[in-house]
Amino acid sequence: MKILINTPSLALLGGVANHYLGLKDYWTENVKYNTVGKRLNKNGGGILWLPYDILKFIFRLLMFRPDVVLLNPSLGSSALKRDFIFLNIARSLGFKVAVMIHGFDWNYAAVIDKSWVSQNLNKAFLIFVLAQAFKEELQSWGVNVRIELTTTKVNDKLLEGYNSIAVRTGEVSNILFLARIERAKGVFIAVDTYEILKKKFNKLNLIVVGEGSELNSLKRYVAEKIIPDVTFTGRLDGEELSNIYKKSDLFIFPSYGEGMPTVVLEAMAFGLPVFTRMVGGVTDFFENDKMGYITDSFDPSAFANAMEKYIVDSKLTKKVSDYNVQYALSHFMASTVANKIEKSIKAALNG
Numbered sequence: 577m578k579i580l581i582n583t584p585s586l587a588l589l590g591g592v593a594n595h596y597l598g599l600k601d602y603w604t605e606n607v608k609y610n611t612v613g614k615r616l617n618k619n620g621g622g623i624l625w626l627p628y629d630i631l632k633f634i635f636r637l638l639m640f641r642p643d644v645v646l647l648n649p650s651l652g653s654s655a656l657k658r659d660f661i662f663l664n665i666a667r668s669l670g671f672k673v674a675v676m677i678h679g680f681d682w683n684y685a686a687v688i689d690k691s692w693v694s695q696n697l698n699k700a701f702l703i704f705v706l707a708q709a710f711k712e713e714l715q716s717w718g719v720n721v722r723i724e725l726t727t728t729k730v731n732d733k734l735l736e737g738y739n740s741i742a743v744r745t746g747e748v749s750n751i752l753f754l755a756r757i758e759r760a761k762g763v764f765i766a767v768d769t770y771e772i773l774k775k776k777f778n779k780l781n782l783i784v785v786g787e788g789s790e791l792n793s794l795k796r797y798v799a800e801k802i803i804p805d806v807t808f809t810g811r812l813d814g815e816e817l818s819n820i821y822k823k824s825d826l827f828i829f830p831s832y833g834e835g836m837p838t839v840v841l842e843a844m845a846f847g848l849p850v851f852t853r854m855v856g857g858v859t860d861f862f863e864n865d866k867m868g869y870i871t872d873s874f875d876p877s878a879f880a881n882a883m884e885k886y887i888v889d890s891k892l893t894k895k896v897s898d899y900n901v902q903y904a905l906s907h908f909m910a911s912t913v914a915n916k917i918e919k920s921i922k923a924a925l926n927g
Contacts, residue, residue: 579608579643601910604918608642610636633662674703698720726913730838773884821846835857853872861903
């Protein structure tokens with residue numbers, strides 16, 4: 577089976593690029609990537625590349641002759657219009673199209689022309705989404721083609737040579753927040769949670785990993801409140817990222833909204849109990865107490881109370897750590913995710 581996948585430049589920092597970079601080594605079918613949108617270190621936004629991208633896309637279709645074209649829009653950006661252009665071009669040339677919807681902005685969904693979205697998506701033969709709630713919303717708009725749940729992934733290489741179950745003891749010293757440093761990711765809630773805990777447990781440290789528009793504001797916030805033992809690392813990749821997960825003991829991610837956050841899956845794979853909010857696809861699988869803690873609340877005290885149990889009870893922390901590792905290895909590794917995507921596409925083609 578030949579699959580042509582439209583992706584952003586894999587050198588970019590976005591979630592879609594990261595997703596397909598991590599899957600690249602694990603496809604078993606004949607998969608080729610076709611870069612669209614903004615290129616790294618090039619002037620202009622993605623829209624300026626559109627005429628070139630359209631011509632290149634048509635050329636790739638005619639030369640590669642894929643069995644399936646896989647498009648990767650987000651519901652909440654101008655790229656949705658662009659990807660619908662690609663969808664209609666591929667269909668007009670007789671190619672089958674699958675669509676994987678990554679981001680899902682509920683505010684955008686409230687004002688979008690839903691009939692326009694459904695008319696275009698119904699031209700695909702298969703749609704992937706990251707949460708059951710997204711599937712139900714699209715169906716309520718009149719999308720009647722096959723919709724399947726998928727997930728983001730943990731790159732197998734990130735865990736090479738590391739056995740969390742053998743290494744972790746359940747003792748807690750380091751709390752990790754890892755994401756873009758934006759208010760909507762809940763980073764200020766994370767800091768306030770840590771401040772509450774630090775007053776009770778002096779041994780604790782907070783590690784903040786990532787870059788973003790709120791990084792300087794967050795550093796000022798920590799300095800003005802005189803919160804000790806907070807480390808800012810900036811963005812980390814590869815071995816540095818792996819090492820920070822190994823060094824950490826609990827993962828806090830009180831995000832306001834997500835699709836399927838890769839950082840949660842990575843934290844689980846490294847054996848970290850997770851403390852998060854009921855957002856996106858996390859809600860579909862997360863088991864409270866077995867995996868950590870999940871809530872609708874934005875209250876730092878709620879997170880602090882939940883985390884305190886793990887700080888004082890190393891046996892509980894170890895139990896949840898081991899469970900998270902086993903669950904992540906069974907469900908979220910890139911090799912597993914790539915295989916499931918291929919199987920879903922085959923099944924839909926034959927169905």
